[in-house]
Amino acid sequence: MRAETIERQVARAAWLFLAPALLLIGLFFFLPAAAALVLSLTDFDIYALADIGNARVVGASNYARLIDHPLFWTALKNTFYFALGCGPLTVLVALVAALLVNAPLTRSRTFFRTAYFVPFVTTLVAVAIVWRYLYHKNYGLLNYTLGAFGIEPVDWLGDPTWAMPAIILMAVWKNFGYYMLIFIAGLQAIPRELYEAAELDGASAWRRFLHVTLPQLGPSLVFVGVVVMIGYFQLFAEPYVMTQGGPLKSTTSLVLLMYEEGFRWWRMGFAAAIAFVLFVIILIWTLIQRRLEPKAA
Amino acid sequence: MQVKHPRQSVMIRGKRFRHCDGSSLRSSVAICGSIGLLAIYAACGRAEGAGEVTLRFWAMGAEGEQVAKLVPQFERENPGIRVRVQQIPWTAAHEKLLTAHVGKSTPDVAQLGNTWIPEFEALGALRSLGALIAQSTIVRPEGFFPGIWATNIVDDTVYGIPWYVDTRVLFYRKDLLARAGWREMPTTWADWRRAMEDIKRTVGNDRWAIFLPTNEWAQPAILGMQAGSPLLKDGGRWGAFSDPEFLRAFEFYLGLYRDGLAPVYGNTDIANVFQEFERGLFVFYITGPWNIGEFGRRLPAELQDDWATAPLPGPTGPASGLSTAGGSSLVLFEESEHPAEAWELIEFLSRPDIQVRFYQETGDLPARVESWQDTVLSRNDKALAFRQQLERVKPVPLVPEIELIMAKLIDYSEQSIRGGVPPAEAMRRLDDEVNHILEKRRWILERRMARAAP
Numbered sequence: 001m002r003a004e005t006i007e008r009q010v011a012r013a014a015w016l017f018l019a020p021a022l023l024l025i026g027l028f029f030f031l032p033a034a035a036a037l038v039l040s041l042t043d044f045d046i047y048a049l050a051d052i053g054n055a056r057v058v059g060a061s062n063y064a065r066l067i068d069h070p071l072f073w074t075a076l077k078n079t080f081y082f083a084l085g086c087g088p089l090t091v092l093v094a095l096v097a098a099l100l101v102n103a104p105l106t107r108s109r110t111f112f113r114t115a116y117f118v119p120f121v122t123t124l125v126a127v128a129i130v131w132r133y134l135y136h137k138n139y140g141l142l143n144y145t146l147g148a149f150g151i152e153p154v155d156w157l158g159d160p161t162w163a164m165p166a167i168i169l170m171a172v173w174k175n176f177g178y179y180m181l182i183f184i185a186g187l188q189a190i191p192r193e194l195y196e197a198a199e200l201d202g203a204s205a206w207r208r209f210l211h212v213t214l215p216q217l218g219p220s221l222v223f224v225g226v227v228v229m230i231g232y233f234q235l236f237a238e239p240y241v242m243t244q245g246g247p248l249k250s251t252t253s254l255v256l257l258m259y260e261e262g263f264r265w266w267r268m269g270f271a272a273a274i275a276f277v278l279f280v281i282i283l284i285w286t287l288i289q290r291r292l293e294p295k296a297a
Numbered sequence: 298m299q300v301k302h303p304r305q306s307v308m309i310r311g312k313r314f315r316h317c318d319g320s321s322l323r324s325s326v327a328i329c330g331s332i333g334l335l336a337i338y339a340a341c342g343r344a345e346g347a348g349e350v351t352l353r354f355w356a357m358g359a360e361g362e363q364v365a366k367l368v369p370q371f372e373r374e375n376p377g378i379r380v381r382v383q384q385i386p387w388t389a390a391h392e393k394l395l396t397a398h399v400g401k402s403t404p405d406v407a408q409l410g411n412t413w414i415p416e417f418e419a420l421g422a423l424r425s426l427g428a429l430i431a432q433s434t435i436v437r438p439e440g441f442f443p444g445i446w447a448t449n450i451v452d453d454t455v456y457g458i459p460w461y462v463d464t465r466v467l468f469y470r471k472d473l474l475a476r477a478g479w480r481e482m483p484t485t486w487a488d489w490r491r492a493m494e495d496i497k498r499t500v501g502n503d504r505w506a507i508f509l510p511t512n513e514w515a516q517p518a519i520l521g522m523q524a525g526s527p528l529l530k531d532g533g534r535w536g537a538f539s540d541p542e543f544l545r546a547f548e549f550y551l552g553l554y555r556d557g558l559a560p561v562y563g564n565t566d567i568a569n570v571f572q573e574f575e576r577g578l579f580v581f582y583i584t585g586p587w588n589i590g591e592f593g594r595r596l597p598a599e600l601q602d603d604w605a606t607a608p609l610p611g612p613t614g615p616a617s618g619l620s621t622a623g624g625s626s627l628v629l630f631e632e633s634e635h636p637a638e639a640w641e642l643i644e645f646l647s648r649p650d651i652q653v654r655f656y657q658e659t660g661d662l663p664a665r666v667e668s669w670q671d672t673v674l675s676r677n678d679k680a681l682a683f684r685q686q687l688e689r690v691k692p693v694p695l696v697p698e699i700e701l702i703m704a705k706l707i708d709y710s711e712q713s714i715r716g717g718v719p720p721a722e723a724m725r726r727l728d729d730e731v732n733h734i735l736e737k738r739r740w741i742l743e744r745r746m747a748r749a750a751p
Contacts, residue, residue: 049423104730139568244565247563247715264395
């Protein structure tokens with residue numbers, strides 16, 4: 001009897017402690033998410049904004065329209081292209097940079113650490129302006145350099161084939177510094193004794209990397225992998241400032257499409273449907289990733 | 298990689314507060330919870346001083362920059378009214394205005410592209426101006442170009458006062474045209490096309506006859522209207538892009554890219570259009586009045602006699618050379634707390650003397666006919682083409698969806714220009730999409746008709 005009361009009191013205390021967080025999450029996450037789900041079942045648009053009586057419940061037809069909509073598939077393809085191209089590349093570059101910066105032989109580490117991190121904290125719009133010049137077909141540094149090797153100038157942001165690779169390159173440069181820091185932290189947490197033991201056993205540098213560094217970095221790798229992919233599936237700002245989704249929609253991502261439908265044309269119902277599809281994609285992807293990496297702590 | 302919403306000022310109980318940084322607000326909210334919200338609002342806001350009215354005026358692009366120079370005179374003439382001009386870039390203007398309307402933080406007065414008026418009227422964002430015009434000694438309908446005045450009327454009610462007119466004419470290099478053997482600017486499509494072929498032969502591979510940005514809708518829309526297409530048919534209920542009239546114009550337009558007369562460039566692919574015009578990268582450029590001033594300022598003095606403007610050629614000669622009845626109007630927002638003061642500002646900006654000064658600053662052409670009698674304007678031979686073109690202007694269909702439809706026109710033309718989709722197929726796809734977009738409008742119109750019927 002007494003034990004039960006205590007248990008009840010503990011439970012009550014637990015709820016009380018949780019209440020503020022739950023309230024905030026409920027108010028600022030679940031409520032809007034639920035509202036968005038309801039919205040995605042209507043054709044809410046500018047007419048409905050003027051008079052709510054102009055909104056119609058259309059059931060799943062926004063989703064059906066989405067499947068019919070060629071632009072949705074283009075955006076989906078672009079989003080996967082970007083995420084799958086840029087994600088692994090970012091992780092790889094971040095890892096290599098971390099290893100280099102962390103190597104005992106490297107001089108002026110602080111300088112490099114800062115230099116690599118600076119792009120991440122620089123405003124994207126400023127970065128985009130500089131990169132637009134780098135990518136310029138006639139006056140860009142990139143084409144100038146390639147020209148020295150006899151390569152014809154490429155219209156980086158104007159050619160549908162090259163626009164996405166150009167965005168990927170910029171995004172890798174912009175973002176790898178942050179993940180590099182996480183890797184550095186991971187590297188520094190690896191006990192030195194492991195390396196010493198491996199060295200005594202005669203393991204080569206490559207073997208040491210493969211069998212000591214990588215497994216020890218496991219948790220950092222999983223974390224970075226998940227966060228990178230979640231971020232990249234929500235690709236928006238880079239194409240928004242660099243190409244506005246063009247040329248030929250080759251850099252239109254799902255979020256950019258959603259933004260345009262929702263905030264430019266105010267077709268909120270349709271935009272909400274896109275948001276939900278994206279939510280489901282990210283959810284499934286994260287679950288798959290967790291499956292593939294069972295070492296996740 | 299978050300969606301950034303435009304910053305908006307915050308309204309509490311009708312008092313308007315200064316801007317509050319959204320991101321700091323968000324993080325603060327997370328810490329303090331919703332109870333702290335009001336305190337934060339109050340902390341970062343400052344109510345406006347008593348007795349003095351501050352008008353918020355949104356102006357776009359170059360106009361936003363230049364109109365600020367006229368404001369001091371208005372403030373001198375109207376003590377007690379202050380005007381805060383906010384410059385909005387054109388590319389973000391539409392979504393900012395929509396978001397502001399939803400967030401109930403629209404300005405008092407704004408410059409509005411006249412194709413947007415039906416949309417904002419449908420939203421109920423605009424104040425009808427009929428009563429104010431009736432009492433005004435400055436703003437009189439007959440003082441404006443009729444084609445332009447008409448773009449401000451929705452269902453017989455006036456919602457905007459034309460500020461400046463924007464139509465498109467041809468800017469061209471006289472010297473390069475003459476070198477190709479053409480002394481006069483051609484006036485029919487067939488001659489124009491021949492002139493472009495001759496130019497291409499004289500300028501060579503890396504130069505072109507005409508710069509038609511692939512991401513601007515005005516050019517294909519104008520050519521379509523010239524060929525007799527209404528763009529939308531049956532009272533703006535269905536798309537008319539796959540009909541023969543528009544297709545004919547679209548083939549002409551597409552041919553310019555296909556045959557190497559126009560580079561496949563968007564307007565962001567050319568970093569400095571003035572420099573390239575000077576270097577002769579292209580001879581023809583279809584653009585608007587603001588560029589009279591820009592070309593005058595930015596091109597070197599020795600080139601000033603070598604460029605000119607001309608009304609657009611038409612399929613069968615000058616009479617068919619239509620152009621758009623564009624431009625911006627000044628509107629009053631329904632949410633404005635100072636409509637009387639805001640109307641004073643609109644009247645001020647509509648005065649012929651102010652319109653001429655504004656023209657001198659921006660090169661934007663006055664919407665009032667009287668302003669054209671001023672010597673500054675009548676002396677300018679480069680503005681003459683606009684005066685002639687204004688006699689032959691036609692608005693794009695006045696439906697709220699027009700902005701979206703024109704964006705789709707760009708998308709589907711680019712499919713043909715860059716992606717090699719056959720023109721008839723691209724326009725059929727465009728009509729499919731346009732008809733879907735207009736479904737809501739058809740439903741609204743039918744419901745309205747059913748209600749009107751007994």
